[in-house]
Amino acid sequence: MADKDCIFCKIARHKIPSKIVYEDEDIIAFRDIDPKAPVHIILIPKTHIPSIKELIETDEKIIGKIHRISQKIAEDESIAQSGFRIVANTGPDAGQAVAHLHFHLIGGRKLSWPPG
Numbered sequence: 001m002a003d004k005d006c007i008f009c010k011i012a013r014h015k016i017p018s019k020i021v022y023e024d025e026d027i028i029a030f031r032d033i034d035p036k037a038p039v040h041i042i043l044i045p046k047t048h049i050p051s052i053k054e055l056i057e058t059d060e061k062i063i064g065k066i067h068r069i070s071q072k073i074a075e076d077e078s079i080a081q082s083g084f085r086i087v088a089n090t091g092p093d094a095g096q097a098v099a100h101l102h103f104h105l106i107g108g109r110k111l112s113w114p115p116g
Contacts, residue, residue, distance in 0.1 A: 003048045008100035012046040022073055026062055029073055029105075038108030039077045039084070043070060049101040052090045070105050079107035087115075 003009050010016040011030060018030035021041055032040040045062045049055065055063070067086065074080040084107030089096040 006048055006100050008044050008098055008102060009048050012044065022069055027066055027069055037106045039079050041073055041105040043103045043105060044100060050099045051096060051101055052088055066103055073105055083107060085111055
């Protein structure tokens with residue numbers, strides 16, 4: 001179920017334009033509007049899930065699918081061989097800015113550790 005005020009739900013419903021790199025019936029992936037690396041793509045389930053904290057057992061399939069699609073996008077973006085990072089911020093102290101579960105696919109440059 002969509003949250004009518006959620007910006008990511010609006011993107012998933014094509015109510016807000018975005019640079020979509022992948023879409024199917026369950027997932028949409030689009031370029032971040034404030035990229036932190038040459039490749040910075042957001043992957044979201046089309047179903048509104050506020051964060052990792054709210055995942056339930058039936059969400060396992062979509063989370064696995066998001067990670068599999070991340071691999072495909074990394075290959076399409078030519079960063080699979082050099083390396084990439086998948087990040088899911090959960091809660092305000094972790095930097096979650098949108099209350100819709102989302103994963104950042106980041107690559108295209110050397111990434112430092114630890115982050116933040």
